[in-house]
Amino acid sequence: MKQNRVNAVLKNMESMNLSQILITDPLAIFYLTGRMIKPFERFYALYLNQNGNHKIFINQLETVPEDLGVEKVRFTDSDPYLDLVIKAIDCKEPLGIDKNMAARFLLPLIDRKAASGFVNASLALDQARAVKDTQEQELMRKASKLNDMAMTEITRFFKEGVTETELAEQLKKIYRDLGADGLSFEPLFAFGENAASGHHWPDQTKLKAGDCIVADIGCTWEGYCSDMTRTYFYKEVTNRQQEVYNLVLKANEEAEKAVAPGVSLSSLDQIARGIITEQGYGAAFTHRLGHFIGLEAHEFGDVSSASTGQAVAGNIFSIEPGVYLEKDMGVRIEDLVLVTEQGYERLNHLSKDLTVVE
Amino acid sequence: MKQNRVNAVLKNMESMNLSQILITDPLAIFYLTGRMIKPFERFYALYLNQNGNHKIFINQLETVPEDLGVEKVRFTDSDPYLDLVIKAIDCKEPLGIDKNMAARFLLPLIDRKAASGFVNASLALDQARAVKDTQEQELMRKASKLNDMAMTEITRFFKEGVTETELAEQLKKIYRDLGADGLSFEPLFAFGENAASGHHWPDQTKLKAGDCIVADIGCTWEGYCSDMTRTYFYKEVTNRQQEVYNLVLKANEEAEKAVAPGVSLSSLDQIARGIITEQGYGAAFTHRLGHFIGLEAHEFGDVSSASTGQAVAGNIFSIEPGVYLEKDMGVRIEDLVLVTEQGYERLNHLSKDLTVVE
Structure with missing residues (x-):
């Protein structure tokens, strides 16, 4: 534990x-135990009690280390x-449960009055x-470092006629x-007008001169995620494309610069949105x-006009x-930032200068 | 619908x-509407009532066709x-819900007494x-046909030194x-002694002469799954390997031959297990x-010594x-079979003869 x-x-x-709380989300249990088990349809849960009487319920079919640090x-x-x-x-006490607990486990507990109440x-x-400890920060840095390297590498495959799907496959390799x-x-990967949709999925579209290339990619390291977007231009770039790119870049940079403990998350959205508007x-x-x-x-917590919280040292979120x-086109520029005691640390280190790939 | x-x-x-029933499992909704929506963390549900007053609840963010055949x-x-x-x-009536409904949706319904009771x-x-209609049977046939072709193709990549991971990646291509x-x-893919575990995951193990190769693979066609296992031998095969292979093959074939409507599922397990035992x-x-x-x-329904049901025309399961x-080694031979009015239809058509790949 x-x-x-x-x-x-x-x-x-x-x-x-x-x-007391009964946790069935395998990722939440991994977070607390350091041990990943994917139970599929089987019951798997961690029970925590303020009195220290914690227990973990694991099917015999799973192999687990002896020293989980909690009664098995x-x-x-x-x-x-x-x-x-x-x-x-x-x-006699209410029981906390996690939001994803499946009805097939929750209903019998309710029917059998296992607790005085059930609370999400x-x-x-x-x-x-939402507050990453130093070990998690280190893993997130490493994941983003790999992501920087991968993004650098994939630009070598930007060639006339390559498809979005081929780039996606190459990136996995x-x-x-x-x-x-x-x-x-x-x-x-989204080329040209495909990039006009925030969530276009790679298809057989071929790359051609004058296209923007939106690449939104992320890998994991020991389970922790990276996530970065860069937008490139292939062979040529128009004045309008440059104008839009530089505008998005400014919004990205100004919002990042404002990140610090105590800053309201909605104000970060406001800064970027203000510049673009x-x-x-x-x-x-x-x-x-x-x-x-x-x-x-995507974890609990967002950076939007509706956010009510403030940045806290240890938070990691995307800008x-x-x-x-x-x-026509689309441009998105995304980094992950870690909120530090002093301000922020950017986890991605890849250049954001406007780049025309030859 | x-x-x-x-x-x-x-x-x-x-x-x-x-x-009445409230269904939140996206796959179950797809089964009933023919339309796949992945709601991520958002609420998405289909409500059915015996009085015909069905409704589907969909966030505005999702694009859906006009003619879903149910009130939106x-x-x-x-x-x-x-x-x-x-x-x-x-x-005033109890509400059926599906087994996977998340607590964050179920608990508020219970708290607000939305129904007189809640039933999984x-x-x-x-x-x-569990009973596939003709359209589903056709899609399952097609998925298994693709799987046959893929298995044939991947055997061309069985070469000295190739790793399990490389085969897995090649197969995806x-x-x-x-x-x-x-x-x-x-x-x-599991080579040699790696195959001694029923669920070994591909790693960097290299293929060498004398290895068995267990390949358990499946692709989807319009969402429907194929699933087949073949076991090959690389370059040479011992008498013992042949003996084990032929034993498993016999168990596979005899169990398949017994498939027919009305046959108890546990008896199929018994036939195969009896031969091996x-x-x-x-x-x-x-x-x-x-x-x-x-x-x-893996859907609801299994073919095991604990199964209490009988095969019904339209069932599709693995043997x-x-x-x-x-x-040392492992051998598994798996086909999908469809229970027909007359008996069964095997969805995989790839040979099961003992094959030594050169």
């Missing part, structure tokens, strides 16, 4: 007046495992996960060769400025303004 | 005394969508999905070139004989006996 992380969750629970309760497919869970839960307590986990352990998400492209910036990231590419012009 | 499938679900609900209830991220759902539900009613969906729309699961390898056949398959590689000898 990662005791500091467990303590953070217990502290968050305290402010929710919760003495093992059961087989034919065991009445819910009896074991109910025995552990204090039925995911915030206790999400708020802890690059990630493997670099030793990344997986993808944060399926790589996104001032030049008449406000309606073309169709999404929030950024999202939190960690073990998942990714974009301008999308229908039937 | 696929009216026959909706009717099958409603009929199953009737026998559970349920007048649209809402934005800032709308109180649960109010709309609660308005649709008959609060996934069986109504699962039992309908083959699937793409064949036009498959995705993977049923990550391809599994008789030759002293019973303990080395460490898993169930098969699993149901369709929109998911995959295996023998795993620690620190």
Whole structure:
């Protein structure tokens, strides 16, 4: 068990007046134990109690290390495992559960009155996960470093006639060769007018001179995600493309510079959106400025006009303004930033200068 | 809406005394509407009622065709969508929900007494999905045909020193070139003693003469899954390897031959296990004989000693006996079979003769 992380969750629970929580989200359990188990349809849960009487429920089919640092309760497919869970839960107190707990586990607990009430307590986990500890920061740095290298490498494959799909496949090979352990998400490449949609998926479109190339890519390192977008131009660039690019770049840079502990997240969105709106492209910036990231590419917490929170040292989120012009082009520039005690650290180090690839 | 499938679900609900169900599993909704939407963290649900007053709840962000054949209830991220759902539900009747409904949706419905009770009613969906209609059968045939072609193609890459990972990557390319729309699961290749584990994942192990090669692979066609295992030998084969191979082959063939409507699923497992046990390898056949398959590689329904059901025309499941000898080798031979009115149809047509690849 990662005791500091467990303590953070217990502290968050305290402010929710919760003495116990039952966690079934495998990623949340990984976060707390350091051990990844994918249970598929089987029951797998971590029970935490303020009294320290934590337990982990794991099917016998899973191999787990001896020293998980928490009492293991093992059961087989034919065991009445819910009896074991109910025995552990204090039925006189409300039970926190995570937002993704499946109905097939939750309903029987409710029917059998395993607790005095059932509360979605995911915030206790999400708020802890939003503040990365030094170990997590190091893994996130490494993932973004690999991502920088991969982006540099993939630009070598920008050739007349290459398709978006071919680039996506080539990138996966690059990630493997670099030793990344997986993808944060399926790589996104969009050429020319395909880039006018914020979420175009790679297809058989061929690259041609004058196209913009939006590359939104991310790999994982020990489970932690990177996520970066760069926009390139192939062989030639028009004045308008340059104008849009430099506008998005300015929005990206000014928002990043403002990142510091205590700064409201909505003000970051405002800075970027203000710059873009001032030049008449406000309606073309169709999404929030950024999202939190960690073990998942999109984690709890966003950087938008609707955000009510403030940046806290240890937060890692994306800064990714974009301008999308229908039937024409798109530009997005995205970095991950870590909020530090002094201000911020950018996790991506790849140049953002306007680049025309020959 | 696929009216026959909706009717099958409603009929199953009737026998559970349920007048209404709220379905949030995107695959189950796809099965009933023919339309795939991946809602990520957003609310997305199909409500069915015996009175025909069906509704589908879809965020405005999703683009959907006009003619879904069911009343659409649209809402934005800032709308109180649960109010709309609660308005649709008959609060005086119990509500069926699917087994995977997330706690963040279920708990508020319970708290607000949206129904007189909440019941895991996934069986109504699962039992309908277990009987494939002719359209689904055709898609499953096509997926397995692509899989046959892919397996034939990948054997060309069995060369001295090739790694399991390289084969897995090559296979993905083959699937793409064949036009498959995705993977049923990550391809599994295991050489030599790696094959002694039923679920070894591809690593950097290099192929060498005398190795067995277990290849367990599957692609999708319009969302429907194929799944096949073949075991090859590289350059040479020992008497013992041949003996084990022929034993597993016999178990596979005899179990397949017994498939027919009305046959108990457990008896199929018994036939294969009996053959293997008789030759002293019973303990080395460490898993169930098969699993149901369709929109998911593993669907509700299995073919094991614990199965209580009978084969029904339209069922599609795997027949995959295996023998795993620690620190030595493994053999598994798997086909998908469709239960027909007369008996069965094998969806894989690739030879199962013992093959030594040069």
